[in-house]
Amino acid sequence: MAFIAVACCFNHAALAEEATGYLIAAVSPIPDGGSGWDHVSIDSANRHVFVGRGPAGLAVLDADTGAYILSVPETKGSHGAAIAPDLGLGFSDNGKGGDLTIFDLKTLKPTAHLQVGETTDGVFYDPVTRTGLVNNGETGHVTFFDPLQPRVLASLDLETKKPEFAVVDGRGAAFIDLQDRNAVARIDMRARKVTATWPLVGCDAPSSIAYDAGFDRLFVGCRGAAPAMAVVDASSGRTVATLPIGQGNDWAGFEPDKSLVFLANGGSATLTVIRQMDADHYREEETVGTRPLARTGAIDVKTDTIFLVAAHYSRGGPGPDGKPVPIRIQPGTTEAILLRRNALAP
Numbered sequence: 001m002a003f004i005a006v007a008c009c010f011n012h013a014a015l016a017e018e019a020t021g022y023l024i025a026a027v028s029p030i031p032d033g034g035s036g037w038d039h040v041s042i043d044s045a046n047r048h049v050f051v052g053r054g055p056a057g058l059a060v061l062d063a064d065t066g067a068y069i070l071s072v073p074e075t076k077g078s079h080g081a082a083i084a085p086d087l088g089l090g091f092s093d094n095g096k097g098g099d100l101t102i103f104d105l106k107t108l109k110p111t112a113h114l115q116v117g118e119t120t121d122g123v124f125y126d127p128v129t130r131t132g133l134v135n136n137g138e139t140g141h142v143t144f145f146d147p148l149q150p151r152v153l154a155s156l157d158l159e160t161k162k163p164e165f166a167v168v169d170g171r172g173a174a175f176i177d178l179q180d181r182n183a184v185a186r187i188d189m190r191a192r193k194v195t196a197t198w199p200l201v202g203c204d205a206p207s208s209i210a211y212d213a214g215f216d217r218l219f220v221g222c223r224g225a226a227p228a229m230a231v232v233d234a235s236s237g238r239t240v241a242t243l244p245i246g247q248g249n250d251w252a253g254f255e256p257d258k259s260l261v262f263l264a265n266g267g268s269a270t271l272t273v274i275r276q277m278d279a280d281h282y283r284e285e286e287t288v289g290t291r292p293l294a295r296t297g298a299i300d301v302k303t304d305t306i307f308l309v310a311a312h313y314s315r316g317g318p319g320p321d322g323k324p325v326p327i328r329i330q331p332g333t334t335e336a337i338l339l340r341r342n343a344l345a346p
Contacts, residue, residue: 021273021285021286021288021341021342022271022273022286022288022306022339022340022341022342023288023339023340023341023342024290024337024338024339025305025338025339025340026065026066026337026338027066027335027336027337027338028061028065028066028067028068028335028336028338029068029332029334029335029336030051030053030059030061030068030309030334030335030336031056031059031068031071031332031334032053032056032311032329032331032332032333032334033053033055033056033331034056034329034331034332035053035054035055035056035329036053036054036311036329037051037052037053037054037296037309037311037334038052038054038078038079038080038121038122038296039051039052039079039080039081039122039296040052040080040251040296040297040298040307040308040309041080041081041082041083041298042063042083042298042299042300042307043063043083043085043090043105044063044300044301044302045085045105046105046106047062047063047064048060048061048062048063048069048105048108049061049062049063049066049298049300049307049336050072050080050081050083050090050092051080051309051336052078052079052080052081052092052093053071053078053334054077054078054079054095055076055077056071056076057071057072057073057075057076057077057078057092058071058072058075058078058080058081058092058101059071060072060108061307061336063300063303063305063307064303066307066336066337066338068336070108072090072092072101072103072108072109072110073109073110074101074110074113075092075094075101075103075110076094077094077095077096077097077099078092078093078094078095078101079093079094079095079120079121079122079123080092080093080122080123080296081123082123082124082125082132083105083125084105084125084127084130084132084147085105085127086127086130087130087147087148088104088105088106089102089103089104089105089111089147090102090103090104090105091103091123091125091132091147092123093116093120093121093122093123093134093135094120095119095120095121096119097118097119098115098116098117098118098119098120098136099113099114099115099116099120100113100114100115100116100120100123100132100134100145101113102114102147102150112150114145114150114151114152115152116134116136116143116145116152117134117136117139117141117143117155118136118138118139119136119137119138119139120134120135120136120137121135121136121137121138121163122134122135122137122164122165122166123135124166124167124168124174125147125168126168126172126174126189127168127170128168128170128171128172128189129172129189129190130146130147130148131144131145131146131147131153131189132144132145132146132147133145133166133168133174133187133189135163135164135165135166135176136155136163137162137163140157140158140159140160140161140162140163141155141156141157141158141163142155142156142158142163142166142176142187143155143156144156144189144192153192154192156187156192156193156194158176158178158185158194160178160179160180160181160185161180162178162179162180163176163177163178163179164176164177164178164179164206164207164208164209165177165207165208165209165250165251165252166209167209167210167211167218168189168211169211169213169216169234170213172188172189172190173186173187173188173189173195173234174186174187174189175187175209175211175218175234176209177206177207177208177209177220178197178206179205179206179207181197181199182199182200182203182204182205182206182222182224183197183198183199183200183206184197184198184200184206184209184218184220184232184237185197185198186198186234186237196237198232198237198238200220200222200230200232200239201230201239201242202226202228202230202239202242203220203222203224203228203229203230203239203242204222204224204225204226204228205222205223205224206220206221206222206230207221207222207223207249207250208220208221208249208250208251208252208263208264209221209252210252210253210254210261211234211254212254212256212276213256214256215276215278215279216233216234216235216279217231217232217233217234217240217279218230218231218232218233218234219231219232219252219254219261219263219274220232220252221245221249221250221251221252221263222249223247223248223249223250223267226244227244227245227246227247227248227249227265228242228243228244228245229242229243229245229249229252229261229263229272229274230242231243231280231282240279240280241280241281241282243274243282243283243284244284245263245265245272246263246265246267246268246269246270246271246272246287247265247267247268248265248266248267248268248295249263249264249265249266249267249295250264250266250295250296251263251264251295251296251297251298252264253297253298253299253306254299255299255301255304256301257301258304259275259276259277260273260274260275260276260285261273261274261276261282262274262297262299262306264290264294264295264296264297264308265294265295266292266293266294266295266296266310267295269289269290269291269292269293269294270287270288270289270290271287271288271290271294271306271308271339272284272287273285273286273287273288288339290308290310290337290339291308291310291335291337292310292313293309293310293311293313293327294308294309294310294337296308296309297309303340304340304341305338305339305340306338306339306340307336307337307338308336308337308339309334309335309336309337310334310335310337311329311330311333311334311335312329312330312333313327313328313329313330314327314328314330315327315328316328
């Protein structure tokens with residue numbers, strides 16, 4: 001028995017030395033007010049991470065330690081923030097009521113409010129056209145706004161009941177998941193219209209999206225019955241590859257310097273890491289254990305750190321109709337999880 005134990009420990013040590021991936025480097029509490037959270041974003045220049053906490057507002061964390069700093073005032077209902085470094089501004093979309101808070105990235109103080117539809121479920125920014133884009137979620141629209149005036153520019157019907165995450169390509173186009181249609185729509189940010197809608201192959205219920213400018217590829221995370229990531233040619237809309245991922249995906253990120261795609265899967269408590277071999281070929285690099293509910297995140301390419309958010313929870317039994325009931329977040333348990341690349345990695 002002693003020999004077996006020694007052999008076991010030796011093998012584990014050898015595996016540890018060969019490890020090349022991401023590890024949980026730190027965990028930091030986030031005051032949650034008993035609420036949940038949604039999108040995570042990062043202002044790398046000012047070293048701030050933003051977490052939308054719904055009724056508890058937009059939290060600001062230290063990008064180097066994950067420590068909570070403060071909540072941006074006047075952001076109750078926040079789903080998260082978009083960052084406009086070229087303008088020195090951030091935007092918090094505040095859910096019900098369609099309120100948008102515009103705030104200064106350095107002082108973190110609100111500078112204006114704007115009505116951007118009936119309700120909001122995500123805000124994004126295109127630096128090429130200097131235009132903001134709000135996902136109006138429940139109404140199936142997006143709203144374009146000028147953050148400098150500030151004023152609403154237009155509203156666009158996406159002909160969907162479930163628009164999800166969006167990303168811009170830095171050339172004047174935005175791409176948004178249409179979850180109920182298993183498709184991605186391309187939006188011309190100048191013309192403010194849909195120029196293409198592409199069905200996904202082997203990827204149902206798209207919920208996240210990231211973009212690679214080098215190869216002009218979209219990485220779409222889908223949370224359907226067979227969770228997968230689809231790689232889509234952003235010019236033609238062709239699905240060029242699909243790979244399996246974990247359950248409950250709600251965020252995709254890309255680090256171009258390392259050619260790695262990251263997908264946060266809150267249902268399986270994993271982070272799927274996929275290696276980009278070339279434009280159309282990909283392989284799973286590793287799967288990292290995270291925390292239950294760690295479904296949204298952001299990546300700081302400056303320090304090679306991935307930020308996820310999780311919390312303790314419970315779920316009651318099915319209701320009288322037999323359907324699952326919503327989970328209950330345990331107050332005071334929300335935390336930021338920082339993952340960094342193993343120091344032994346090549």
